[in-house]
Amino acid sequence: xxxxxxxxxxxxxxxxxxxxxxxxxxxxxxxxxxxxxxxxxxxxxxxxxxxxxxxxxxxxxxxxxxxxxxxxxxxxxxxxxxxxxxxxxxxxxxxxxxxxxxxxxxxxxxxxxxxxxxxxxxxxxxxxxxxxxxxxxxxxxxxxxxxxxxxxxxxxxxxxxxxxxxxxxxxxxxxxxxxxxxxxxxxxxxxxxxxxxxxxxxxxxxxxxxxxxxxxxxxxxxxxxxxxxxxxxxxxxxxxxxxxxxxxxxxxxxxxxxxxxxxxxxxxxxxxxxxxxxxxxxxxxxxxxxxxxxxxxxxxxxxxxxxxxxxxxxxxxxxxxxxxxxxxxxxxxxxxxxxxxxxxxxxxxxxxxxxxxxxxxxxxxxxxxxxxxxxxxxxxxxxxxxxxxxxxxxxxxxxxxxxxxxxxxxxxxxxxxxxxxxxxxxxxxxxxxxxxxxxxxxxxxxxxxxxxxxxxxxxxxxxxxxxxxxxxxxxxxxxxxxxxxxxxxxxxxxx
Amino acid sequence: xxxxxxxxxxxxxxxxxxxxxxxxxxxxxxxxxxxxxxxxxxxxxxxxxxxxxxxxxxxxxxxxxxxxxxxxxxxxxxxxxxxxxxxxxxxxxxxxxxxxxxxxxxxxxxxxxxxxxxxxxxxxxxxxxxxxxxxxxxxxxxxxxxxxxxxxxxxxxxxxxxxxxxxxxxxxxxxxxxxxxxxxxxxxxxxxxxxxxxxxxxxxxxxxxxxxxxxxxxxxxxxxxxxxxxxxxxxxxxxxxxxxxxxxxxxxxxxxxxxxxxxxxxxxxxxxxxxxxxxxxxxxxxxxxxxxxxxxxxxxxxxxxxxxxxxxxxxxxxxxxxxxxxxxxxxxxxxxxxxxxxxxxxxxxxxxxxxxxxxxxxxxxxxxxxxxxxxxxxxxxxxxxxxxxxxxxxxxxxxxxxxxxxxxxxxxxxxxxxxxxxxxxxxxxx
Numbered sequence: 001x002x003x004x005x006x007x008x009x010x011x012x013x014x015x016x017x018x019x020x021x022x023x024x025x026x027x028x029x030x031x032x033x034x035x036x037x038x039x040x041x042x043x044x045x046x047x048x049x050x051x052x053x054x055x056x057x058x059x060x061x062x063x064x065x066x067x068x069x070x071x072x073x074x075x076x077x078x079x080x081x082x083x084x085x086x087x088x089x090x091x092x093x094x095x096x097x098x099x100x101x102x103x104x105x106x107x108x109x110x111x112x113x114x115x116x117x118x119x120x121x122x123x124x125x126x127x128x129x130x131x132x133x134x135x136x137x138x139x140x141x142x143x144x145x146x147x148x149x150x151x152x153x154x155x156x157x158x159x160x161x162x163x164x165x166x167x168x169x170x171x172x173x174x175x176x177x178x179x180x181x182x183x184x185x186x187x188x189x190x191x192x193x194x195x196x197x198x199x200x201x202x203x204x205x206x207x208x209x210x211x212x213x214x215x216x217x218x219x220x221x222x223x224x225x226x227x228x229x230x231x232x233x234x235x236x237x238x239x240x241x242x243x244x245x246x247x248x249x250x251x252x253x254x255x256x257x258x259x260x261x262x263x264x265x266x267x268x269x270x271x272x273x274x275x276x277x278x279x280x281x282x283x284x285x286x287x288x289x290x291x292x293x294x295x296x297x298x299x300x301x302x303x304x305x306x307x308x309x310x311x312x313x314x315x316x317x318x319x320x321x322x323x324x325x326x327x328x329x330x331x332x333x334x335x336x337x338x339x340x341x342x343x344x345x346x347x348x349x350x351x352x353x354x355x356x357x358x359x360x361x362x363x364x365x366x367x368x369x370x371x372x373x374x375x376x377x378x379x380x381x382x383x384x385x386x387x388x389x390x391x392x393x394x395x396x397x398x399x400x401x402x403x404x405x406x407x408x409x410x411x412x413x414x415x416x417x418x419x420x421x422x423x424x425x426x427x428x429x430x431x432x433x434x435x436x437x438x439x440x441x442x443x444x445x446x447x448x449x450x451x452x453x454x455x456x457x458x459x460x461x462x463x464x465x466x467x468x469x470x471x472x473x474x475x476x477x478x479x480x481x482x483x484x485x486x487x488x489x490x491x492x493x494x495x
Numbered sequence: 496x497x498x499x500x501x502x503x504x505x506x507x508x509x510x511x512x513x514x515x516x517x518x519x520x521x522x523x524x525x526x527x528x529x530x531x532x533x534x535x536x537x538x539x540x541x542x543x544x545x546x547x548x549x550x551x552x553x554x555x556x557x558x559x560x561x562x563x564x565x566x567x568x569x570x571x572x573x574x575x576x577x578x579x580x581x582x583x584x585x586x587x588x589x590x591x592x593x594x595x596x597x598x599x600x601x602x603x604x605x606x607x608x609x610x611x612x613x614x615x616x617x618x619x620x621x622x623x624x625x626x627x628x629x630x631x632x633x634x635x636x637x638x639x640x641x642x643x644x645x646x647x648x649x650x651x652x653x654x655x656x657x658x659x660x661x662x663x664x665x666x667x668x669x670x671x672x673x674x675x676x677x678x679x680x681x682x683x684x685x686x687x688x689x690x691x692x693x694x695x696x697x698x699x700x701x702x703x704x705x706x707x708x709x710x711x712x713x714x715x716x717x718x719x720x721x722x723x724x725x726x727x728x729x730x731x732x733x734x735x736x737x738x739x740x741x742x743x744x745x746x747x748x749x750x751x752x753x754x755x756x757x758x759x760x761x762x763x764x765x766x767x768x769x770x771x772x773x774x775x776x777x778x779x780x781x782x783x784x785x786x787x788x789x790x791x792x793x794x795x796x797x798x799x800x801x802x803x804x805x806x807x808x809x810x811x812x813x814x815x816x817x818x819x820x821x822x823x824x825x826x827x828x829x830x831x832x833x834x835x836x837x838x839x840x841x842x843x844x845x846x847x848x849x850x851x852x853x854x855x856x857x858x859x860x861x862x863x864x865x866x867x868x869x870x871x872x873x874x875x876x877x878x879x880x881x882x883x884x885x886x887x888x889x890x891x892x893x894x895x896x897x898x899x900x901x902x903x904x905x906x907x908x909x910x911x912x913x914x915x916x917x918x919x920x921x922x923x924x925x
Contacts, residue, residue: 323753
């Protein structure tokens with residue numbers, strides 16, 4: 001099933017929405033403004049009635065898999081159930097209707113919520129302060145690196161390198177580079193953990209920070225994290241925590257205690273704010289005392305029972321976003337923290353680890369498990385063992401879509417060939433995990449008995465495998481002027 | 496416990512299946528010295544008690560009625576059709592992940608493709624991306640594009656750009672080797688001239704002249720635009736700007752204390768390979784059915800890693816969806832009516848406030864659309880007086896611009912009905 005574009009459904013002259021009339025006597029823009037400032041042709045927007053709009057978007061919605069309907073085993077993405085109470089909380093007029101430039105005296109509840117959320121996040125990760133301003137994970141990473149850079153510069157120390165493990169997410173090196181650092185890769189050892197010998201050889205007075213996630217992207221806890229921290233700190237560098245995998249150990253251990261100086265968190269992963277098909281999220285960053293002066297401004301402070309925004313922070317790196325961050329997402333996360341409490345968050349992490357190990361056990365012998373367990377909240381399997389049958393990770397992914405499961409993260413981390421990265425989270429039942437393991441077995445069977453059909457999968461989705469290469473080629477020809485077909489947008493064909 | 500699914504019996508069975516006796520055996524890799532006894536937070540609450548606490552926080556905020564809100568400064572009250580929340584509230588949209596598996600994500604992908612088209616149409620440029628975080632980061636990302644494109648490192652900010660956008664641009668620039676200067680005379684070091692239309696005070700700038708000046712110096716022109724103004728004003732593509740960016744909050748999103756909102760960015764086709772963030776393209780499957788895919792990903796961080804020119808990974812997809820529903824609901828003529836109603840009401844309000852003794856327009860020779868600056872005697876007591884009457888008065892801008900002492904910007908949109916305007920004028924003069 002496919003759906004026409006709103007532009008194609010549009011019928012000229014069909015419908016006009018009823019909107020408020022001005023009701024005052026005043027000249028029109030055409031009467032007052034110089035002609036050259038006015039738009040010559042109206043934009044070519046679709047024209048649809050409300051019933052048609054609702055039908056159109058309902059049909060589009062039905063083309064999506066979503067966590068409300070399907071299991072999303074996406075590794076490193078922490079696709080938990082998104083509590084509906086969070087949505088109700090964010091929609092309260094007392095939050096949704098607030099203008100960011102109201103007097104602080106009239107926004108005390110919002111400021112208090114931010115202040116409380118900051119304290120809760122401090123407790124979870126073991127840091128002194130948190131900025132809630134970054135809008136997303138990558139934004140938080142970069143914010144943390146800018147703070148680390150400002151810290152070194154404040155001591156007259158011009159460090160130029162950032163160390164990133166070879167298993168890291170692509171945003172890590174990109175965030176480092178965009179802060180003006182050069183990126184040096186640190187290798188993983190054969191057990192999938194960071195190689196202390198390689199780290200030792202890369203550390204120098206040039207290094208500003210090591211970016212690390214723990215558990216790492218293979219789902220393995222870095223057992224030697226305390227040694228890593230000591231080595232890094234001994235050279236005067238800082239340790240940055242990528243919070244992608246924070247869901248593994250809430251209430252069990254804390255990045256702050258491991259020696260991390262800056263800790264980023266994804267509220268859209270660990271703290272259940274919905275992904276929205278790719279945002280909005282929120283990527284707060286927690287810091288230890290040394291980095292506190294460099295936090296983006298404004299911070300939220302409490303004095304004499306009143307909450308206020310503090311802009312007087314002379315060493316602050318400045319703003320990283322307008323206003324105070326994705327406030328609506330902060331409301332959702334805080335609501336979740338209240339409902340779960342310390343006991344609930346702890347149990348959530350324990351269940352996440354339990355589920356991952358259980359599922360890992362279920363796929364043992366079907367897929368290759370290149371690293372020894374136990375794992376934390378996720379594990380990386382490999383379809384490498386299926387190469388003789390011509391089955392690739394991509395085939396397994398597409399075969400799962402036909403069985404009403406979303407696919408695991410594939411071909412990441414880059415250090416595992418034919419990687420399938422699986423993170424079940426605490427909100428998937430044992431029955432779902434069993435069904436998923438069963439589906440993987442079926443897919444592998446299909447690949448052996450009817451390889452052609454698996455290579456052509458998915459068959460049951462609204463469309464089949466799409467010609468991504470062809471699309472890229474057409475765009476190239478459009479961009480170079482050889483073709484008029486825009487590909488990246490719809491355009492009316494002029495007759 | 497809320498949202499958890501395993502029963503104690505499930506947990507026992509799962510541990511047994513794994514072949515361990517306790518959770519501790521699964522946590523062996525964590526050094527004992529790092530283990531904590533408990534997470535120091537209060538225990539969880541029932542949904543009833545959770546919501547009671549959240550509601551009591553919400554009740555500590557004072558929300559002004561839409562019709563009595565005359566404050567803008569980058570966030571505006573607008574009429575939001577009910578259809579917007581009805582669509583964005585569909586769990587198939589808001590609980591979907593970023594569309595990595597296109598066959599299972601066509602709803603999101605097609606919606607973004609429509610958004611890209613809507614923004615390209617509004618701005619009069621060739622291609623728009625899937626959205627960015629907000630207007631401020633959109634200005635910063637566009638500036639980075641210009642820097643890479645021209646190999647020059649100065650960004651020239653002309654006129655009254657939103658002060659928080661400027662601050663974010665400076666924070667981005669530090670470390671990326673971008674220097675930000677205020678002024679309107681580009682030179683051989685200038686990568687781009689950035690201007691806002693209408694500017695932060697609501698005033699129209701000579702976008703055409705600024706664009707020509709940028710081009711004459713070999714720099715790009717970056718227009719930061721109000722999307723609703725584009726129903727009336729010449730779009731950036733028409734006067735030759737290379738990149739258009741802006742904040743899309745007005746397209747169906749609640750103020751929500753400043754976020755989440757949505758940034759947009761569009762450019763000429765020869766700059767597409769420098770565009771940050773997600774891009775969706777049209778494709779087809781083996782049976783010839785049309786579908787949509789993430790494309791030109793070689794620009795992005797997960798392929799280019801440290802060589803990427805932006806680290807943005809996602810976009811603000813759900814906010815972009817809200818904007819798409821809003822624009823589709825309005826259509827070109829509806830959008831024009833919204834813009835014209837706002838224009839006329841703002842004109843009417845400006846005329847009436849200009850007659851208040853001691854008040855005068857701050858820039859009488861300049862044109863505006865729906866936001867305008869007035870010089871007001873004693874702004875602070877005045878705004879306090881208005882607040883007591885339930886009116887969110889204008890925005891005092893001297894906190895950012897010292898030279899604008901006593902200047903307050905007022906905004907008027909289709910939600911400020913004539914009776915509300917009367918109330919404001921009466922409250923001011925009483």
